[in-house]
């Protein structure tokens with residue numbers, strides 16, 4: 499596994515934008531980037547990836563719902579290829595636990611170096627890494643092959659070839675690391691709406707990441723519905739509040755066919771004071787052969 503850096507896409511530490519691309523929106527985008535500098539991966543994991551949100555004994559818990567959506571799309575037999583890219587991985591890997599099996603190479607990405615370091619810690623099985631074991635075990639039970647979860651974990655660690663910077667607000671979100679039109683599928687969870695200043699910027703970001711995909715390529719996206727903020731330690735991050743309709747329209751306008759769309763209403767028991775999210779969407783969409 500190689501860990502890359504690219505000055506134009508930003509490494510989460512320095513200046514993430516080249517001056518000639520500054521537009522009216524850019525100052526807001528830049529403010530969001532600055533706000534992310536206080537994002538704390540450990541606090542974020544604690545807020546979202548332990549019970550009650552990740553309770554594998556509770557059928558209403560949100561993480562099992564997300565894993566089932568992803569597993570169902572991946573079981574369709576229609577998704578697969580050479581390269582899978584996860585956009586805005588953050589410090590998490592649950593979002594690729596089904597899809598990674600269908601690709602030869604998996605690339606994880608994030609804007610912040612602290613998140614890329616957190617991912618490396620898990621990939622190298624270092625002390626203090628987050629325990630994704632229960633999540634992997636759950637996906638193994640959905641898949642129903644009777645495989646010991648440790649084997650899936652080992653395979654995922656081997657399959658990830660790179661952890662690289664990304665900036666969804668750039669026309670080439672992965673800079674020179676991956677050329678447009680070279681990726682077979684994308685996964686992205688809670689990224690685009692969590693780092694865009696408004697709906698047009700969310701749609702533009704979707705267009706930017708779509709440029710990476712081959713025609714006919716697939717995207718599996720999970721995101722927040724009707725959320726205005728979330729917490730990650732000292733950081734309070736603004737979120738573009740999306741409805742189901744706005745989400746579907748964005749995919750339609752950017753040139754996708756929606757293959758599956760599901761939504762989840764956040765039960766009171768999952769509202770734990772770390773955000774104001776009202777629901778979650780899952781989209782499986784396929785880029786049209788020609789736009």
Ligand SMILES: C[S@@+](CC[C@H](N)C(=O)[O-])C[C@H]1O[C@@H](n2cnc3c(N)ncnc32)[C@H](O)[C@@H]1O
Nearest residue numbers: 586587588609610664665666687688689692693
């Ligand atoms: C809410 S977290 C989502 C993390 C993870 N994918 C999950 O499912 O929990 C949003 C992620 O977007 C990343 N991010 C912030 N600005 C970004 C940008 N301009 N381009 C891409 N990712 C960005 C953050 O570093 C953070 O990891």
